[in-house]
Amino acid sequence: MTEEIIIAGFGGQGVLSMGKILAYSGVMQNQEVTWMPSYGPEMRGGTANVTVIVSDERISSPIVHEYDTAIILNQQSMDKFEKTVKPGGILLFDPNGITHPPKRTDIKIYAIEGVEEATRMGNPKTFNMIVLGAYLKLKPVVKTENVEKGLRKSLPERHHKLIPMNIDAIKLGMEKVKEFSM
Amino acid sequence: MATIEIKDIIKKENLVYGKTKILTDNIMHYCPGCSHGVTHKIVAEVIEELGIQDKTIGVSPVGCSVLAYNYLDIDWQQAAHGRAPALATATKRLMPDHYVFTYQGDGDLASIGAAEILHACNRGENITVIFVNNAIYGMTGGQMAPTTLLGMATATSPYGREVALHGYPLKITELIALLPGVAYVTRQSVQTPAAVRKAKKAIKKGFENQAKKIGTSFIEIVSTCSSGWKLSPVDSNRWMEEHMFKFYPLGDLKDSEKANEEDYKKYIE
Amino acid sequence: MGELKLMKGNEVIAEAAIRCGCDGYFGYPITPQSEIMETLMLEKPWETTGMVVLQAESEVASINMLYGGASCGKKVMTSSSSPGISLMLEGISYLAGAELPCLIVNVVRGGPGLGTIQPSQADYFQTTKGGGHGDYQVIALAPASVQEMNDFVGLGFDLAFKYRIPSLILTDGVIGQMMEKVIVADHKPRWTDAEIQKISGTWATTGKTKNRERHVVTSLNLESEKQEIHNHHLQAKYREIEVNEVRFEEFQTKDAEYLFVAYGSSARICQKSVELARAKGIKVGLLRPITVWPYPTVRIAELATKVKGMLAVEMSAGQMVYDVRLAVNGKIPVSHFGRYGGVIPSPGEVLEAMEKFIKGGK
Numbered sequence: 001m002t003e004e005i006i007i008a009g010f011g012g013q014g015v016l017s018m019g020k021i022l023a024y025s026g027v028m029q030n031q032e033v034t035w036m037p038s039y040g041p042e043m044r045g046g047t048a049n050v051t052v053i054v055s056d057e058r059i060s061s062p063i064v065h066e067y068d069t070a071i072i073l074n075q076q077s078m079d080k081f082e083k084t085v086k087p088g089g090i091l092l093f094d095p096n097g098i099t100h101p102p103k104r105t106d107i108k109i110y111a112i113e114g115v116e117e118a119t120r121m122g123n124p125k126t127f128n129m130i131v132l133g134a135y136l137k138l139k140p141v142v143k144t145e146n147v148e149k150g151l152r153k154s155l156p157e158r159h160h161k162l163i164p165m166n167i168d169a170i171k172l173g174m175e176k177v178k179e180f181s182m
Numbered sequence: 183m184a185t186i187e188i189k190d191i192i193k194k195e196n197l198v199y200g201k202t203k204i205l206t207d208n209i210m211h212y213c214p215g216c217s218h219g220v221t222h223k224i225v226a227e228v229i230e231e232l233g234i235q236d237k238t239i240g241v242s243p244v245g246c247s248v249l250a251y252n253y254l255d256i257d258w259q260q261a262a263h264g265r266a267p268a269l270a271t272a273t274k275r276l277m278p279d280h281y282v283f284t285y286q287g288d289g290d291l292a293s294i295g296a297a298e299i300l301h302a303c304n305r306g307e308n309i310t311v312i313f314v315n316n317a318i319y320g321m322t323g324g325q326m327a328p329t330t331l332l333g334m335a336t337a338t339s340p341y342g343r344e345v346a347l348h349g350y351p352l353k354i355t356e357l358i359a360l361l362p363g364v365a366y367v368t369r370q371s372v373q374t375p376a377a378v379r380k381a382k383k384a385i386k387k388g389f390e391n392q393a394k395k396i397g398t399s400f401i402e403i404v405s406t407c408s409s410g411w412k413l414s415p416v417d418s419n420r421w422m423e424e425h426m427f428k429f430y431p432l433g434d435l436k437d438s439e440k441a442n443e444e445d446y447k448k449y450i451e
Numbered sequence: 452m453g454e455l456k457l458m459k460g461n462e463v464i465a466e467a468a469i470r471c472g473c474d475g476y477f478g479y480p481i482t483p484q485s486e487i488m489e490t491l492m493l494e495k496p497w498e499t500t501g502m503v504v505l506q507a508e509s510e511v512a513s514i515n516m517l518y519g520g521a522s523c524g525k526k527v528m529t530s531s532s533s534p535g536i537s538l539m540l541e542g543i544s545y546l547a548g549a550e551l552p553c554l555i556v557n558v559v560r561g562g563p564g565l566g567t568i569q570p571s572q573a574d575y576f577q578t579t580k581g582g583g584h585g586d587y588q589v590i591a592l593a594p595a596s597v598q599e600m601n602d603f604v605g606l607g608f609d610l611a612f613k614y615r616i617p618s619l620i621l622t623d624g625v626i627g628q629m630m631e632k633v634i635v636a637d638h639k640p641r642w643t644d645a646e647i648q649k650i651s652g653t654w655a656t657t658g659k660t661k662n663r664e665r666h667v668v669t670s671l672n673l674e675s676e677k678q679e680i681h682n683h684h685l686q687a688k689y690r691e692i693e694v695n696e697v698r699f700e701e702f703q704t705k706d707a708e709y710l711f712v713a714y715g716s717s718a719r720i721c722q723k724s725v726e727l728a729r730a731k732g733i734k735v736g737l738l739r740p741i742t743v744w745p746y747p748t749v750r751i752a753e754l755a756t757k758v759k760g761m762l763a764v765e766m767s768a769g770q771m772v773y774d775v776r777l778a779v780n781g782k783i784p785v786s787h788f789g790r791y792g793g794v795i796p797s798p799g800e801v802l803e804a805m806e807k808f809i810k811g812g813k
Contacts, residue, residue: 020630023457023630024457027455027457032631032632033457033631033632034629034631035457035629035631036625036628037628039483039568039624039628060722060723060725060726060798061719061720061722061723061798062625062629062631062719063625063719063797063798065797065798065799065800066799153457154457235658235659236658236661237658238658239523239656239658241519248671249671251665251667251669255665256658256665257656257657257658257665257666257667258656258666258667258669259518259522259656259667259669260667260668260669260670260671261518261519262518262541262542265512265515265542268507268511268512268515268519269516269518269519269522270519271512271516271519272475272477272503272505272516272520272523272527273522273656275475275503275505276475276503276519276527277523280658297511298508298512298515300508301507
């Protein structure tokens with residue numbers, strides 16, 4: 001199994017940390033992982049993206065030109081990455097702020113109302129975990145218990161009290177994700 | 183009357199002066215009248231008197247004193263132009279029980295190495311800096327230095343240094359004295375026996391400060407360069423006293439044995 | 452043995468430095484490698500191993516701090532990115548001239564000038580063909596994974612002290628910013644004074660004692676005949692390193708008809724291109740130089756008798772390709788594919804370049 005994922009959105013949406021938690025979760029279940037961020041000034045306020053690869057085998061390139069899954073969280077990233085999903089692959093997006101929804105017919109498209117659900121939960125910071133939950137429902141590459149272990153490993157100890165809330169958010173995302181149709 | 187044989191005079195009990203063992207027997211390459219020779223000697227004497235030969239690391243510059251390592255029998259590092267304070271910083275931090283000093287000229291310290299000396303002093307590195315200021319680039323043939331006085335003719339200011347063309351002479355020692363990391367800043371000279379004694383005392387204090395770990399000690403020696411100035415050694419000394427001392431007055435600019443931080447608090451008040 | 456972690460390439464450089472008993476790090480911030488000093492400052496190794504960490508006033512000061520620290524027989528290192536390394540070149544020449552062991556990390560970014568902060572491999576000439584003034588070499592290790600970033604810190608110091616030469620880790624923002632699994636080594640204590648005396652006691656400036664001559668660390672020689680002798684000595688050492696220390700890795704070269712030659716992050720991308728090519732039935736392999744100096748010239752010359760062509764893939768306008776051409780010596784076609792200025796080629800476009808090369812090469 002090799003899963004090549006791009007997560008793309010605005011800086012501040014938790015794009016990089018969502019990727020990090022996914023990568024940590026992969027490590028927790030003995031898989032090979034790479035986490036390759038776009039870096040630089042565009043991280044501050046502009047777009048941010050990260051390529052995460054989770055695999056049972058040694059990973060060759062941490063940089064790929066097409067993805068099994070694209071998780072897209074703003075319009076700029078939609079414009080850039082919709083076309084990079086492999087035929088038969090998955091595009092998961094949050095319709096919030098998307099003016100031109102995806103049109104491809106050779107891939108599976110899903111939506112998660114991450115921003116809306118996070119606001120409803122009363123904590124906008126859980127947004128990226130809701131999206132991660134939606135993704136894991138579609139592609140259970142890592143088990144929820146390993147995500148919890150991954151969170152434990154990646155978060156500083158003082159934030160460990162937030163782990164149950166993050167797990168709830170993941171579960172909510174799993175529930176709320178739905179197939180997208182125009 | 184019995185005649186006195188010379189061999190009867192040369193006896194240990196009659197010894198009134200001896201060359202320090204820290205100075206090697208190598209013949210110095212310095213020009214007649216140059217201040218480096220005397221300055222080397224008093225640094226060497228201080229090292230011997232403090233008994234720190236096995237703990238002293240010298241850092242020589244680029245300039246006339248690049249070959250200082252031929253004359254003082256201690257371990258030496260020879261730095262790139264202006265970078266001696268960087269070498270000394272690392273050496274002292276990695277071997278804090280050692281005595282580390284840089285020996286630099288005015289081109290090396292005040293021009294190309296201005297950043298390194300300012301930052302080393304500002305960090306309060308526990309090192310001693312010997313700054314030999316003869317207001318000229320000696321080694322490369324008498325070009326203008328940052329410390330060259332106004333009106334002074336050099337190979338690159340042949341009509342005399344003028345402000346519009348070359349800017350003002352740099353009082354780097356006064357700048358250094360402003361820095362809270364610095365414990366001791368003084369300006370000395372070595373043209374008379376009395377001046378040599380005072381300069382030696384200052385250098386000794388600079389080395390002793392390293393053991394107290396109170397910050398950087400900076401000793402400027404206002405010097406002559408007979409070859410660069412195109413004057414005889416005697417005339418050089420006279421010219422230095424008449425002109426250099428006016429712009430670079432001798433004496434202590436700072437002498438604080440207090441902790442640097444207290445000094446800084448005063449500074450921000 | 453060791454400890455499994457998920458870390459960024461830059462962070463692991465810092466971790467490996469602490470764990471391998473490094474005595475001092477001296478650096479200046481520059482993207483994309485500032486995490487190295489940031490990690491060290493966060494870890495506070497001066498409280499545990501006694502390692503000195505200092506933010507210098509410039510890259511020029513950093514490299515000269517290395518000169519001072521290395522003169523004392525200490526394990527000292529710095530890190531920077533391309534523009535900063537350009538500033539250090541004078542110092543690197545002095546270190547090479549004075550035969551001082553040390554470790555320099557260059558996380559290369561796009562140039563020339565201030566360029567970009569994105570990954571690049573355009574400092575190959577600078578690293579392997581001198582860079583600074585005079586005839587000199589540094590041992591240059593090119594990691595292709597976070598694990599190698601970790602391993603080459605220790606290896607870099609070992610080689611530096613074995614030959615009294617600066618070692619340089621030549622990497623870029625892909626490897627530096629990427630996170631991968633890495634097994635970090637167990638802590639090794641810093642060298643004691645007695646160990647330093649044993650290893651570098653014949654030359655290091657540790658203080659002149661009664662039982663030895665004074666030690667002078669210098670690169671200066673006023674007599675040209677003596678300087679020529681010193682140069683002969685340096686060259687003999689470089690030839691010895693070329694015989695002993697060449698490192699490379701081969702990937703599917705056994706039955707390959709065409710070969711990618713690529714180092715560092717480009718090699719990772721090429722590995723994927725090999726997989727894609729093989730899936731299409733094209734017999735392609737990869738030779739990855741691990742040391743870019745000394746270069747695997749001999750092995751490339753051997754492979755030139757077995758394959759039909761070689762394509763050097765670099766994030767530069769074509770620098771390492773010169774070394775491939777020298778090794779191949781006209782026997783088979785050699786070409787270059789590169790993206791540069793901070794652009795990373797995709798495995799797909801690298802494969803396309805190979806397919807084009809094969810067509811033209813036939």
